[in-house]
Amino acid sequence: MTLAAPSTPAFTGRPSPLRAVVSVGRARAAHRRGALVVVAGKKGAKAKNKDSGRSIHFRQGPERFNAGGVGEVARGGKGSGKTTRSQRTNKVYKTYLSGRPTVDDVERASQGDRTKAMGVVEREAPYRLNRADREAWERAKKRGGHGFGDGTGGGGVLEVRTSATSALAPHRHPLVNTHRLFCDAKRAAFVVIEKEDQGRDDVVVDLSTLRVDVDAPIRARLMELADAHAGNITSREDLCEALGEPLEAQVRYIRGLEADIVLGGAGGASGAPSAGSARSREASEGTAVEPPSSEALASAETAVDEMAARVRAMKDGGATNADEAVREAVASLLALKANLQALRDAAEAATPELAAAAAAEAEANTERWTEEAKRTIQELPIHNLPERYLRFKCTDRPTAKALAKAISNEKLYPLLERLEEEEEESAAEAVNEVESVESVVA
Numbered sequence: 001m002t003l004a005a006p007s008t009p010a011f012t013g014r015p016s017p018l019r020a021v022v023s024v025g026r027a028r029a030a031h032r033r034g035a036l037v038v039v040a041g042k043k044g045a046k047a048k049n050k051d052s053g054r055s056i057h058f059r060q061g062p063e064r065f066n067a068g069g070v071g072e073v074a075r076g077g078k079g080s081g082k083t084t085r086s087q088r089t090n091k092v093y094k095t096y097l098s099g100r101p102t103v104d105d106v107e108r109a110s111q112g113d114r115t116k117a118m119g120v121v122e123r124e125a126p127y128r129l130n131r132a133d134r135e136a137w138e139r140a141k142k143r144g145g146h147g148f149g150d151g152t153g154g155g156g157v158l159e160v161r162t163s164a165t166s167a168l169a170p171h172r173h174p175l176v177n178t179h180r181l182f183c184d185a186k187r188a189a190f191v192v193i194e195k196e197d198q199g200r201d202d203v204v205v206d207l208s209t210l211r212v213d214v215d216a217p218i219r220a221r222l223m224e225l226a227d228a229h230a231g232n233i234t235s236r237e238d239l240c241e242a243l244g245e246p247l248e249a250q251v252r253y254i255r256g257l258e259a260d261i262v263l264g265g266a267g268g269a270s271g272a273p274s275a276g277s278a279r280s281r282e283a284s285e286g287t288a289v290e291p292p293s294s295e296a297l298a299s300a301e302t303a304v305d306e307m308a309a310r311v312r313a314m315k316d317g318g319a320t321n322a323d324e325a326v327r328e329a330v331a332s333l334l335a336l337k338a339n340l341q342a343l344r345d346a347a348e349a350a351t352p353e354l355a356a357a358a359a360a361e362a363e364a365n366t367e368r369w370t371e372e373a374k375r376t377i378q379e380l381p382i383h384n385l386p387e388r389y390l391r392f393k394c395t396d397r398p399t400a401k402a403l404a405k406a407i408s409n410e411k412l413y414p415l416l417e418r419l420e421e422e423e424e425e426s427a428a429e430a431v432n433e434v435e436s437v438e439s440v441v442a
Contacts, residue, residue, distance in 0.1 A: 098379050103185050110178045122383035126174040133175040140179060144408065147186060152413055155188030157404040162194045183209040184382040191408050193400050201400035203392040205407055208385050211377055213247040215240065217415040219390060225406045226392055232399040237391040246388065250373035291350030292343045300340040307333045
């Protein structure tokens, strides 16, 4: 028995009824779908069909995002629908850090991500935290809480092992770097407990994160807090006492930096500073230039003449500049001439007119250095400011934790406000005394 092949309908040029219904439905659906549908979300505009990606960057006018006439969208934002990768990473769209960072940028730095502002982290210094460091950092932030409610405080207390830090490389520990950056963002003092295996822990406080011009009242208050645990504290170190106040230290740094620049540009081939640069440095520093006596000038001139005659006699005797004795004599002659020139410049600067001009220049330089120091203390990144440490050595761990908690919970900025009020009151009293004396004399 053979099976017969199924009969196929002959092609008449028209589709079957079922196929015709399906094709009509597809045509209607295609007609309803627009050319481009864009939905605005948190990450910017997103295209829903194949006309997506870079093609929207070449559209002009309100049709660029098909948003119903909202107009041109400024470039430079974040999101795949607004700019290309090269435009988003362009430095034109980034801001440089000026002053304190944001807590968001600190979190980004701790995760190894790029910060929104440039200059937040120190170049070639680690900030990315591993799992153990992140757990320790989260505990430190939890101890700080939400601060004092006035935009200050909340830095907490960080606990690290002494083996994790090194005196030769103080900026090579990511946990310390990140927490110091966090304390700068929170306007709080940097408090850390260096834990030892025997339990003799150290409490280290860094006041540079406060960014104040004067911190003597704060250091005095911290010493008072340490007095409550005096029986269990073996030693106290105030490493800021030798440096002076933050503003004074910064003024000295800026003055020395300008002096190095002047000396480097005005020095001769041998690297020795000229007499003019030395005189300008003395005038800028405000040091009094004493006029030399006539006997000193005469003796200096006589010494120069005698050494010049000696060199001349050596060359008349057949010696040349290649001889060791001639070179030593010429070096002595140059030193005597420099001394003579310095004495003559001092004599000229001792006139009343030049002395008044030097005093005015010194005053202007001091004012300029002070303003620059105040600006740098507030605007420089924290890794460019020097640390201002106080160290307390404790005999046991409970004492170290109690002292660190007391320091972290202390409001430090009101101490400076009281100092300013006391200075204003003393200035007003001085003015009243002067006025009273003048009235009595009159």
